[in-house]
Amino acid sequence: MTTEVRVPTLGESVTEATVATWFKKPGDAVAQDEMLCELETDKVTVEVPAPAAGTLAEIVAKEGETVGVDALLANISAAGEAGQETPEPKAATKEAPAAAASGGEEAAVDVMVPTLGESVSEATVSTWFKKVGDTVAQDEMLCELETDKVSVEVPAPAAGTLTEISAEEGATVQASAKLGVISAGAGATAAAAPAAAPAAAEAPAAASKDVANAPSAEKAMAEAGLSADQVKGSGRDGRIMKEDVASAISAAKSAPAATTSAPAAPRAPVSADDASREERVKMTRLRQTIARRLKDSQNTAAMLTTYNEVDMTEVMALRNEYKDLFLKKHGVKLGFMSFFTKACAHALKEVPEVNAEIDGTDIIYKNFVHMGIAAGTPTGLVVPVIRDVDAMSFAGIEKAIAEKGARARDGKLSMAEMQGGTFTISNGGVYGSLMSSPILNPPQSGILGMHKIQDRPMAINGKVEIRPMMYLALSYDHRIVDGKGAVTFLVRVKEALEDPRRLLMDL
Incomplete structure (x- = not known):
């Protein structure tokens, strides 16, 4: 019997790889899961394990060759066919009747980390819903992974018994890593305990075995x-x-600079009484990523903020007049976010650099608007993206915001739903914020901060009137956006909100 060795899945956007190194040559004996070769893509290095034990009969793709996904790399001949009789196969043969007696339909199915997204290479195992020995149904949730952006549920690839958990809670796993093993089939439950024992017995041997590093490493x-x-x-x-x-x-290069600018000073002494009343909780991956990205934004962009204020009288009057009809026809409430989204999309057409990004020494202008709407969730701030808002109606925008917001709060957003934004709106006003300076969401060059609507006395045509006013803040990357462009953008947003008819007339 011949087993084919094929190129594994390389990632969502990767279609080919180069064969970097073969660790075995034709005629060599190989054990199941032993590393056969190493592939290099434009992003990562991928190891290819042996799908079965036996003898490497043929290498089809030589070192240096470019291969596509699922291409044939080599063939492995079963140990018996190659004439390789060792004590291990005999021992396995001796126990074969016991396996047959349990039903003969069992198969070990690996539970693997699912595709996490183009820019996500690792995740943390947050929760196992099953323990070793539990019976699972196909597609039943086994565990939950937490990446720096979303939570990912891992379903059972087959029905059977969970016989091994390879990555415990709190462990960090790479994309496509093994999480556990399911014994599938009629005798899976009965085989769970015997299967776990050999695995435990083999663990010390594996741990004590020297591990060969990648030749390229x-x-x-x-x-x-x-x-x-x-x-x-x-x-x-x-x-x-x-x-x-x-x-x-x-890390070695950045360590001295980090030490110079922000030395890792030990925590100040805490009294025993205070220490007993403290609670130490590890930051979630999402919170760590939020912290890192926000700090990176401050370190890389020449960030500046300009302010203005907008009289919300006309928007509030228009909303009050049509909100009941709007809800009846479209099935969604008319809020302020659609007005701000439309006003920003309108202003971005006049000041396109606020909708652009820097790539090295190039400026990339976007002829579309994918609007990021910052949303607070129990686990942290996320920014779902509504694509092509410049071509959407008020109803379409409100429906999209409601749907994305609900998915964000439930932790159900996919990677694709949070990528590709060209501009962001953050509404701190819902929490009562009167004034703030939002931080850019890289690689975007602009973010608008909305704030609380507050009645204030204003001079209107020489008279003092009480008007509902809101402060607006535009943070922008001064490397690409000049002060004139930033102020013009904010003035256009203000004009569109104070006279919403301008949006209809494209003024």
């Missing part, structure tokens, strides 16, 4: 003058990969 470490104990491996069994070396080099 060994070369990179030699060139950088690093030893293996200075690099944390992310591959199977702690194997050091090429990208691990790059991360270690990058």
Whole structure:
């Protein structure tokens, strides 16, 4: 029997890879899951394990060749066909009748990390809903992963018994890593306990076995003058990969600068009485990413904020006049966000640099508006994106905002729903904020901050009147947006809101 070795799934946007290194040659004996070769894509290095034990009969794709997804890499001949009789196969054969007696229909199915998204390479196992020995139905939720953007539920790929949990709660796993094993089939429940025992027995041997690092990683470490104990491996069994070396080099370069600018001072002493009343909770991946991205935004962009205020009288009057008819016809409430979204889309056409981004020494102007609407959730701030809002109606915008907001609060947003935004609106007014300076959402060049509507005395035609006023704040990247452009944008938003008819006339 011949088993084919094929190129695994490389990622959502990756269609081909280059064969970097073969660790085995034709005629070599291989164990199941032993590393056969290493593929390099334009983003990551991918290891290819042996799908079955036996002998490597043929290498189809040589080192240096470019291969597509699911392309044939090699063929493995079963151990019996290759004439390789070892004590291990005999022992396995001896126990075969016991397996047959339990039903003969069992198969081990690996539970793998699902596709996390183009820019997400790892996740944290937050919760296991099942424990080893539990019976599971196909598509039943096994565990939940937490990435730096969304929570991902992992369903059971087959019905059976959960015989192994490879990644415990709190563990960080790479994309396509193994999370656990399900014994599928009629005898799965009966086989759960025996299956777990050999796995436990093999663990010490695997742990004590020397793990060969990726050849490309060994070369990179030699060139950088690093030893293996200075690099944390992310591959199977702690194997050091090429990208691990790059991360270690990058960390070493940034460490002195970080120490100089912000030394990691120890926490100030806390009295025993105070310490007993404190609670230490590990930051979620989402919160860590929010903190990192916001700080990166301040460090990389030349961020500046300009302010204005808008008289909300006309918008409030228009909304009060038509809100009942709007709800009756469209099935959604007419809020203020659709007015602000339309006003921003209108202003972005006149000041396109606020809707652009910097890529190296180039400026990329977007001839569309994908609006990010910041939404607070129990786990942190997320920014779902409503695509092509410049072509949407008020009703379409309100429906999209309501739907995205609900999904955000339930943690059901997908990766695609939070990518590709060109401009962002943040409404701190719902929490009572009177004035703030929003932080850019990279790589965007602008973000509008809305605030609380508050009655204030204003001079109107030489008379003092009480008007509902709102402060607006536009934070922008001064590297691409000049002060004139930023002020013009904010004035156009103000004009459109104080006289909504301008939106209809495209003025």
